[in-house]
Amino acid sequence: MTRDTLSLDGRVAMITGAARGMGREHALLMAERGADIIVNDLNADAAEETAEECRALGRKATAMACDNTDIERFVALIGEHEAEHGRVDILVNNAGIQGNKLSIEEIDEKIWHAMTDIKMKASFFAVRALVPGMKARKYGKIINTSSIFAMEGSFSMSHYTGAASGVLGYVKGWARELAPWNICVNAVAPGTVATELTINSMGWDVIKDFEKTVPMGRLADKKEIAYAVAWLASPETDFLTGQLISPNGGQTIVGI
Numbered sequence: 370m371t372r373d374t375l376s377l378d379g380r381v382a383m384i385t386g387a388a389r390g391m392g393r394e395h396a397l398l399m400a401e402r403g404a405d406i407i408v409n410d411l412n413a414d415a416a417e418e419t420a421e422e423c424r425a426l427g428r429k430a431t432a433m434a435c436d437n438t439d440i441e442r443f444v445a446l447i448g449e450h451e452a453e454h455g456r457v458d459i460l461v462n463n464a465g466i467q468g469n470k471l472s473i474e475e476i477d478e479k480i481w482h483a484m485t486d487i488k489m490k491a492s493f494f495a496v497r498a499l500v501p502g503m504k505a506r507k508y509g510k511i512i513n514t515s516s517i518f519a520m521e522g523s524f525s526m527s528h529y530t531g532a533a534s535g536v537l538g539y540v541k542g543w544a545r546e547l548a549p550w551n552i553c554v555n556a557v558a559p560g561t562v563a564t565e566l567t568i569n570s571m572g573w574d575v576i577k578d579f580e581k582t583v584p585m586g587r588l589a590d591k592k593e594i595a596y597a598v599a600w601l602a603s604p605e606t607d608f609l610t611g612q613l614i615s616p617n618g619g620q621t622i623v624g625i
């Protein structure tokens with residue numbers, strides 16, 4: 370007899386930045402595994418397309434289009450979608466923007482805020498909005514998206530690296546604070562994945578060079594990050610909290 374311990378049957382997952390890239394992959398995999406999905410993104414049409422793909426998999430799915438850095442509207446919409454679904458058990462803080470190669474002197478206040486507001490401010494307020502329901506049900510899974518750069522550092526992208534490290538700080542704080550309610554908080558730190566974000570910010574030449582530094586000799590596939598995130602959302606990790614997993618082809622072997 371086999372037990373499907375990866376099943377997300379009966380769960381509702383909200384994934385930020387799920388119109389494309391890794392977020393879309395998280396949404397589709399979790400829908401395949403039985404979860405109903407709230408597809409959040411700035412891009413309304415593409416969010417609706419992802420939601421439609423989740424519905425085609427037999428799940429209930431709603432598109433929640435907004436700029437997550439507009440906290441008042443973001444939180445109001447979270448409340449509406451939570452009410453519509455009756456609960457939110459899983460939150461994946463995935464939305465992010467590209468961190469172009471910029472020196473410290475080139476990162477002005479506007480650029481710094483654009484990065485920090487989506488990675489750190491929006492993630493915090495999503496958790497603040499959803500924690501009361503999770504506490505009441507004594508169950509929850511929160512997964513923050515960091516980056517390999519939080520472990521390795523990066524060349525001239527310190528606003529991105531700082532924000533990717535900041536969400537790890539949240540994981541440590543929230544994991545301890547929420548453990549008594551059976552709420553697990555973990556982070557995923559993807560190695561480089563070829564998505565629109567990295568292609569636009571690095572370009573193919575840099576991505577190809579980067580690939581050579583990965584012990585496994587290739588970039589991650591979006592699916593490989595989604596498998597890690599869906600595992601962190603599953604009952605298999607009900608005793609795992611405050612941790613970071615990094616599917617990166619061996620890149621941080623010396624850094625662990």
Ligand SMILES: NC(=O)c1ccc[n+]([C@@H]2O[C@H](COP(=O)([O-])OP(=O)(O)OC[C@H]3O[C@@H](n4cnc5c(N)ncnc54)[C@H](O)[C@@H]3O)[C@@H](O)[C@H]2O)c1
Binds near residue numbers: 387562
């Ligand atoms: N691609 C990589 O190599 C890589 C590596 C490590 C970490 N990450 C992180 O993983 C996450 C996903 O990256 P991706 O490569 O799939 O990027 P992506 O650009 O393909 O997707 C990000 C999504 O977030 C949405 N978004 C951006 N700002 C938003 C806002 N203000 N409100 C609502 N939605 C917003 C975008 O519209 C987009 O659909 C990001 O947080 C990124 O920093 C990416």
